[in-house]
Amino acid sequence: MSTIAVNNTKTIKTLNAIAESGLKVFNNDRYTIDDNSENPDAIVLRSFNMHSMEFGSSLKAIARAGAGVNNIPVDRCTESGIVVFNTPGANANAVKELVLTSLMASSRNLFAGVSWVKSLDGEGEQIPKLVEAGKKQFVGKEIKGKTLGVIGLGAIGALVANDALDLDMDVIGFDPFISVDTAWNLSRNVQRAMSLEQLFANSDYITVHVPLTDDTRGMFNKETFSIMKDGIHILNFSRGELVNEEDMAVALESGKVGKYITDFPNENVLKMNNVVAIPHLGASTRESEENCAIMAARQVKEFLDTGNIKNSVNFPNAYLDYTGKRRVAAFHKNVPNMVGQITSAISNYELNIADMVNRSRGDYAYTMIDIDNKINGDVIPGLEEKISAIDGIVNVRVI
Template identity: 40%
Template sequence: MAKVLISDKLSPTAVQVFKDKGVEVDYLPDLGKDKDKLLEVIGQYDGLAIRSATKATEKVIAAADNLKVIGRAGIGVDNVDIDAATQRGVIVMNTPFGNSITTAEHAIAMMFACARQIPAADASTQQGKWEKSKFMGVEITNKTLGVIGCGNIGGIVATRAVGLKMKVIAFDPFLSPERAIELGVEKVELEDLFKRADFISLHTPLTDKTRNVVSREAIASMKDGVRIINCARGGLVDEEALAEALKSGKVAGAAFDVFSEEPAKENVLFGCPNIVCTPHLGASTSEAQENVAIQVAEQMADYLVNGAVSNALNMPSITAEEAPRLTPFVKLAEQLGSFAGQLTETGLKGVRIEYEGQVADMNTRALTSVVLSGVLKPLLSSVNMVSAPAVAKDRGIVVEETRREQQGAYENYIRLTILTERQERSVAGTVFSNGKPRIIQIKGINMEATLGETMLYITNHDKPGFIGRLGTVLGQEALNIATFNLGRKEAGDEAIALLEIDGDVSEPIVKQIEGLEGVVQTKVLKFAL
């Protein structure tokens, strides 16, 4: 019988779900806070069910000799070392949709509290003061709400705000014009949102691209008297800059449920005028706690008992029978999606995937999920192979899948085409007899390339001397070229260079390459191998 440890506070319903499905369970809700004790006992268990208190670090995972699955009751997996889990063959699951409504409602509540200074007025009144004139608020009706990140939670916030007679504008690179119309929002660029919004609510994951998305410069560009709500992730807002703006009156109010460091016992925002702070309560309702507890227990039990995989962050849903044949194509699909996703910088309208030859007879649904996950992950770190189709649908991204018999020289062939508001871009690949995935075409230009951990992608005009100039820059920066792949449409026309680099390519080096004669675009791409 499989055995699961619940090391955080979950609804007791989860315990019963495990038992009903034939899984032994130990409910020790305070164990996750004791790192040494967790390390001591984790080797006994096949599954670990957690919330945010337990830290599933590399050290913990290394000590978990029998561990097969980690289940996070909630969406955020910041407390799980997914790379370490993957290397140890441990599946990491989450429950991405269990607390969406609860979190969205908390954001709306925080907006009201901020607009009417409710917490401060409550404290004043209970102290026996009657400072009616001190707490002058503002209406939200007819005000402009700027939503940064209009996915599942952001979309709910947007529709609630529309119902409150607010004008809603939204920035989200993956929000299609059709989905924006359905939600009743106006899709705008981020700079425009900052200039127009009376209230700004953040609903995006924390990634390298979104860290400090509300920066000092962004705050300076906003309306005087703007109000900012963050119930998404700490680190999305420059807290020091916001504190200064609250004190100066540039920002009239703020409401924060999340902070750059948690638990937030101290923070530069504490004590600032007109700020409302709560201790990460976004998912803290009885309904949400029950939903995510039941969902994570069902998912983990189904995997441990039946081998079914759902909402996994580090593998797609694939049956045991088809896994050996499909695995190399999963890797190819992941690489194609990640390649295209990292190069996509404008609004995504559609994704077209063509399967040709042997791969067309396989489980292309799983492969399509992997492709979509790779495309969306650079901006939506929480997306996984199972949730990717739902996320794409939620954003109005049209997904087309075509299967056909072999027509060209390759026995199997996958082509991914990304349709944005400005262009189409395609990338294609195959799996050779050795089981290794290979890129064979980019933007219609033929080339053969194996992807490494760090790749340098450059488009340029095909002119003599480019390779020498590029090599000189990399050589001067002591960056070794592991592989060098070239392709072009025809002599003197558009060309592509795809290089595997040993080490990291810094932003200053990218700027140097962008300044070389003939260079059109330079991107550093990262791949999990």
């Protein structure tokens, strides 16, 4: 296993147009942006499909300027010790604003009404009279006093829940995996649902903010629709596959579901009645793109400079205050005695350990060890090779 020595220039490659404010994070003599590089140290991208890409031996990190990583071969990266970052929360406000806009606009039949008014083009002086006669077909309902069910109380869900309370809605939330940070930011007036069934049965509107997994795929289906109130409005700004589209079409036709608002249109969805299909605009704001780019770049730079990991989807978060000492950073299998073998290899060089951290995630783990000794030069000759030879080591570098 090889590494780039500590003062060498690191190469960043982008696979999509990344906001300039994000690229400015790398504006120093230790980094270069080279979109033609075949062997960069890190890649920053948005939606580019990487599944058929071959990775160079120098690649250490991939950062997705956004939340979803379906376009990245995460398992293959993990096996090679390549950290995959995303940017949770960076686009949360943009999505929240569109959810609330859609919630109110669909409740008032605004989208259908505006479309109908445009169809009157050419009616000349009759338009005002036609509008007054036809507007009754678009009578809607107010959201004040209604109950919003929020599934998933992460960065987006928590913002939606809090702001819905400010709009005088009652809010029920369900998230069995809510983080401590989110819990601190969530209003105490959000009612806790003890089960999805409870949320389904008591909501007038439901918005979903969960990742697509085997457990969540098709979670909106004929069985769950049967629990819900008649005329329920469902908002999906997470993943299209959360909804069983066959069952949704039937539920919309019968009126069981009053409206389906989705950011993921396809041919099936466009054929359904009472659908508001939005062209995947959830995170499409200038501010969101900049926030995601800056966050992605900062995470990559922090990892390359110090080894610290934050917001990785395939390796554990790990932080060790960086004081400028030589640092050994090793990815390895999560098996017994790995840390002992790494520290033994270091002690064989008569080096003292100043500090260390070890974190695991599933079958893999990450260890950072700071060396107390003053060392001249960029590398400790032979140390990387010695650690790399340990059975179970994926890769290692000395920072």
